[in-house]
Amino acid sequence: MNETRPGDAMLTDWRQAAVRFERAVSGAVVGQDRAIRLLTIAIFARGHVLLEGDVGVGKTTLLRAVARALGGAYERVEGTVDMMPTDLVYHTYLAEDGRPRVEPGPVLRRAEDLSIFFFNEINRARPQVHSLLLRLMAERSLTAFNREYRFPNLQVFADRNRVEREETFELPAAARDRFLMEIGLEAPRDAESRRALVFDPRFHDTDALIDGIAADVLDHAAIPGIARAIQHGVQASPAIETYVVGLWEALVRPGGAGIRLSGIDMDALVQGGASPRGVAFLVRAAKVRAWLENRTFLVPEDIRAVFPDVMAHRVFLEPVYEMRRATIVPDLCRAVFDTVPAP
Numbered sequence: 479m480n481e482t483r484p485g486d487a488m489l490t491d492w493r494q495a496a497v498r499f500e501r502a503v504s505g506a507v508v509g510q511d512r513a514i515r516l517l518t519i520a521i522f523a524r525g526h527v528l529l530e531g532d533v534g535v536g537k538t539t540l541l542r543a544v545a546r547a548l549g550g551a552y553e554r555v556e557g558t559v560d561m562m563p564t565d566l567v568y569h570t571y572l573a574e575d576g577r578p579r580v581e582p583g584p585v586l587r588r589a590e591d592l593s594i595f596f597f598n599e600i601n602r603a604r605p606q607v608h609s610l611l612l613r614l615m616a617e618r619s620l621t622a623f624n625r626e627y628r629f630p631n632l633q634v635f636a637d638r639n640r641v642e643r644e645e646t647f648e649l650p651a652a653a654r655d656r657f658l659m660e661i662g663l664e665a666p667r668d669a670e671s672r673r674a675l676v677f678d679p680r681f682h683d684t685d686a687l688i689d690g691i692a693a694d695v696l697d698h699a700a701i702p703g704i705a706r707a708i709q710h711g712v713q714a715s716p717a718i719e720t721y722v723v724g725l726w727e728a729l730v731r732p733g734g735a736g737i738r739l740s741g742i743d744m745d746a747l748v749q750g751g752a753s754p755r756g757v758a759f760l761v762r763a764a765k766v767r768a769w770l771e772n773r774t775f776l777v778p779e780d781i782r783a784v785f786p787d788v789m790a791h792r793v794f795l796e797p798v799y800e801m802r803r804a805t806i807v808p809d810l811c812r813a814v815f816d817t818v819p820a821p
Contacts, residue, residue: 489769496770497521499547499695499720506543506687507536508674509666515770516545516661516787521696524705525759526615527659528600528649528791535665537637540686541596549694550593550631553584557602563610567622585614585621592629593698597636601646608653615656628741630746631698632770639656649752658759659784660791707765712765714776717821722781724818726757727748728792729810738811741798742806751794760788780818 496518501516505677513529517540520527529537545552566585573579585595597603597611611634613622636657638646639678656661666672673680713721730752733744763793764780772778790807799806 480538481800489704489707493770493772502622502695503540503543506691508681509542509668509671510536510540510663510799511665513540513661514544515657516784518770519763519766519784520658521548521633521701522705522708522769523658523762524633524760525763526656526703527636528654528660529635529637529656529663530636530660531637531663532665533639535663537639537663538598539684539687540636540663541635541637541683543592543691545596546688546691546693547695548698549593549595549696550698551588552594552596553587553592554596554598555584557597557599557607559602559604560609561603565574565604566607566610567594567620568703580637585620586627590628590630593631593633595632595634597634599638600636601638601649603647604645604648608647612650612653612656615653635665642790654791655751655753655756657761657791661787693815708769709762709765711767711777712760716774718778718781721778721818721821722757722761725785726752726816728814732810734811735814735817737810737817738812739806739809746796747799747806747810749794749796751792752789753792754799756789756792758786763788772800783814 486715486804495744500514503517504511507514517527521544529541531537555561564639567584567585568586570578570580582711585592600608600611606645606817610620614629614632615634618632621630622628634657666675728737730748732739732747734774736743739747760781761776763784764776767780767783769775790811793807793810795803795806
């Protein structure tokens with residue numbers, strides 16, 4: 479069977495479908511073009527996504543809109559402090575005849591047809607739940623009822639707000655590293671979008687807004703094959719490979735790269751992270767971005783466009799700096815780009 483290449487008619491059709499997908503989602507979520515593009519990249523890179531932002535900026539609405547347009551079997555859970563891992567796999571109850579019953583939970587309810595698993599307020603769930611989710615994300619498989627279930631088309635979307643701290647649990651490093659991207663979501667800045675969100679009644683009924691999105695814009699079952707074709711077809715030159723490795727080295731060892739940030743000991747800043755898996759994810763996402771821009775080769779702008787969202791959450795700082803990561807890590811990423819010469 480011949481390998482599909484980015485210049486082939488099939489991938490051209492898929493690129494056009496990706497544009498329709500973005501257009502459908504943007505009809506329900508205004509002022510979030512960058513977040514929508516990043517989510518599109520994640521879908522074709524076959525990666526999981528965590529949205530983070532303040533309360534009420536539209537994280538849940540955006541993910542519901544993406545799930546609607548993407549199609550496939552969909553399940554959603556709400557993170558709560560009393561949730562247990564078994565709640566994802568099965569639930570028990572007393573039937574009308576008084577006998578106990580066991581039914582599949584949200585992960586197994588659609589069995590191996592599950593395409594989208596949406597975990598709302600993920601940081602409200604306990605670490606034990608995160609551990610189970612980790613396997614589901616990493617291996618796309620789960621063992622239950624004496625058999626192994628596989629989810630070849632599964633993508634996990636999750637969100638958390640960064641304001642609430644009570645009754646929440648920070649995601650462990652291993653779980654965060656399984657997310658291809660952590661995308662920060664802010665309220666739109668332009669006046670027209672703000673006016674529409676406040677005064678246009680269409681945006682006040684979220685359910686009707688989501689129902690108005692065209693369903694199944696993309697064939698979710700075919701995306702894994704298209705994703706493989708993109709990765710094989712988009713090429714990186716030796717200069718780009720050297721550039722990516724240079725960015726990686728500067729991010730992990732900023733002091734040795736000559737990076738200086740005010741009031742910070744650069745040699746003691748980074749504790750770990752930015753693993754080979756993370757850099758491989760970076761290249762995967764950059765290749766999808768190049769494909770969406772109708773190119774068969776990577777350029778530095780492809781790397782820059784996805785770098786903060788793919789790499790920032792994989793950098794683990796020393797505890798003395800961790801409370802300031804919201805300002806330090808973006809400054810570090812900018813300094814890395816200013817320091818490492820682009821080809």
